[in-house]
Amino acid sequence: NAGVTQTPKFQVLKTGQSMTLQCAQDMNHEYMSWYRQDPGMGLRLIHYSVGAGITDQGEVPNGYNVSRSTTEDFPLRLLSAAPSQTSVYFCASSYGPEGGGEKLFFGSGTQLSVL
Amino acid sequence: ELKVEQNPLFLSMQEGKNYTIYCNYSTTSDRLYWYRQDPGKSLESLFVLLSNGAVKQEGRLMASLDTKARLSTLHITAAVHDLSATYFCAVDQFYFGTGTSLTVIP
Numbered sequence: 221n222a223g224v225t226q227t228p229k230f231q232v233l234k235t236g237q238s239m240t241l242q243c244a245q246d247m248n249h250e251y252m253s254w255y256r257q258d259p260g261m262g263l264r265l266i267h268y269s270v271g272a273g274i275t276d277q278g279e280v281p282n283g284y285n286v287s288r289s290t291t292e293d294f295p296l297r298l299l300s301a302a303p304s305q306t307s308v309y310f311c312a313s314s315y316g317p318e319g320g321g322e323k324l325f326f327g328s329g330t331q332l333s334v335l
Numbered sequence: 336e337l338k339v340e341q342n343p344l345f346l347s348m349q350e351g352k353n354y355t356i357y358c359n360y361s362t363t364s365d366r367l368y369w370y371r372q373d374p375g376k377s378l379e380s381l382f383v384l385l386s387n388g389a390v391k392q393e394g395r396l397m398a399s400l401d402t403k404a405r406l407s408t409l410h411i412t413a414a415v416h417d418l419s420a421t422y423f424c425a426v427d428q429f430y431f432g433t434g435t436s437l438t439v440i441p
Binding site: 251253255260261262263264265268278279310314322323324325326327328329 | 341378379
């Protein structure tokens with residue numbers, strides 16, 4: 221099993237550009253989520269999904285879109301990049317409530333810089 | 336709004352010493368998670384605590400949960416250099432504390 225696969229690992233964008241961060245998991249997890257990590261801020265939830273076709277906003281959703289057309293994939297779209305979106309982004313997945321614990325499995329992260 | 340606070344934010348301790356990291360949260364929950372992050376790396380799960388009074392131990396780390404006090408602790412016993420990392424607690428799966436950066440000094 222590959223676990224949670226995130227691409228790309230590094231990305232530099234210019235202000236106003238759009239891009240998609242890819243996230244895929246092969247563990248048949250129901251739940252998937254996106255976070256950004258900024259110094260001194262911990263991890264903040266951007267969007268999450270509790271199953272294919274179901275998404276919801278987290279703490280800091282503005283400027284980001286998500287969709288969940290399959291159980292495996294949960295891409296994060298930056299619509300019009302801004303310097304404030306410079307951050308490290310993590311995707312995570314987990315079993316649902318019946319899975320017993322719901323601990324998160326994380327991808328390796330994407331370092332994004334917006335100039 | 337759910338708030339999760341950790342303290343201390345930074346911890347420098349000598350090898351062989353004991354210390355405790357605290358995680359306070361602002362709403363009723365009985366699901367508390369601890370993660371470890373090494374510099375430049377992703378996060379890995381350490382403990383899952385799912386009920387009041389739950390205690391889990393792995394090596395030199397022990398985590399506990401008091402849902403009535405809305406408090407979880409991560410206790411480090413006889414610290415070693417390999418424990419140097421940032422430790423996060425998370426409530427209700429998705430909501431993380433700011434992290435505690437631990438440095439163990441030889």
